[in-house]
Amino acid sequence: MQPTNSSALAFADLELPATAKEPIPPLAHIDGWAINTPDMETAISRIIGRAKTRDTFTVFTLNLDHLVKLRSNERFRHAYSNADIVTADGAPVAWLARLQDPSVVRATGSDMLLPLLDAAAVAALPVFLFGSTEAVLTKAAHEITNATDGLLKIAGMLSPSRAFDPEGAEADRAIETIKRSGARICIVALGAPKQEIFSEHARARGLACGMICSGASLDFLAGAQIRAPGLFRKLGIEWMWRLATNPRRLAKRYAECAIVLADLIAESARRHIGRPRS
Secondary structure, eight states: OOOSSHHHHHHHTOOOOTTTTSOOOOSEEETTEEEOOOSHHHHHHHHHHHHHTTOOEEEEEEOHHHHHHHTTOHHHHHHHHTOSEEEEOSHHHHHHHHTTOTTOOBOOHHHHHHHHHHHHHHTTOOEEEEESOHHHHHHHHHHHHHHTTTOSOEEEEEOOOTTOOTTSHHHHHHHHHHHHHTOSEEEEESOTTHHHHHHHHHHHTTOOSEEEEOTTHHHHHHTSSOOOOHHHHHTTOHHHHHHHHOHHHHHHHHHHHHHHHHHHHHHHHHHHHHSOOO
């Protein structure tokens, strides 16, 4: 059976550079946190290349909500400080990053999910689904199988308990389950900061698997949550859709994000004003 698209074939044919396990130089720093991967295509190439070598690595997508949490959560900061691949997720983060490096564009976990799984299918890399609920995982697995024409091997699925501690005994058991499955890539859909903390815990324990933090991507794929229409995403105002559909849960979060964004814009302006003219 042919691959579902030509880009997946290109990713599958990727040869891993000898320096792939060396730290990737940052392109930009937002509130002190590095973005080192400019776009979705580069992220997928790096993920597939590292997964082929049974590397241990983590993939995070930086957005404003993460930046809010990074200011107060020590375990989250520890996870981000060890992240191997970091893209700009939110539109404001991508915009701020482009002021430092024009190559950076928005690359979200949700947008990356199916192209990544398509590439993994062609490269014969087994994938594990971790997070959300059993019902969502079952539905998402069905959609993934259809999207990849049955080529992708789903090595296993596991939904943690509501009381899941990303560094506790249940997390250790989950890591062993993922290890036994033979998966080279694990889609971690727990939401921040749990998914990043768990992924770093797995990396630190030497799990030979790429831990891809993808937020609500499996819920979107399964239809358990409705993602903003394409126009909202294109204009970078997906947050408006989310706030309108769930104001009680998200009003405080987005207020905190707005405060951090204003702080970052002011900081960027101060840097620009203080920069000597050429």
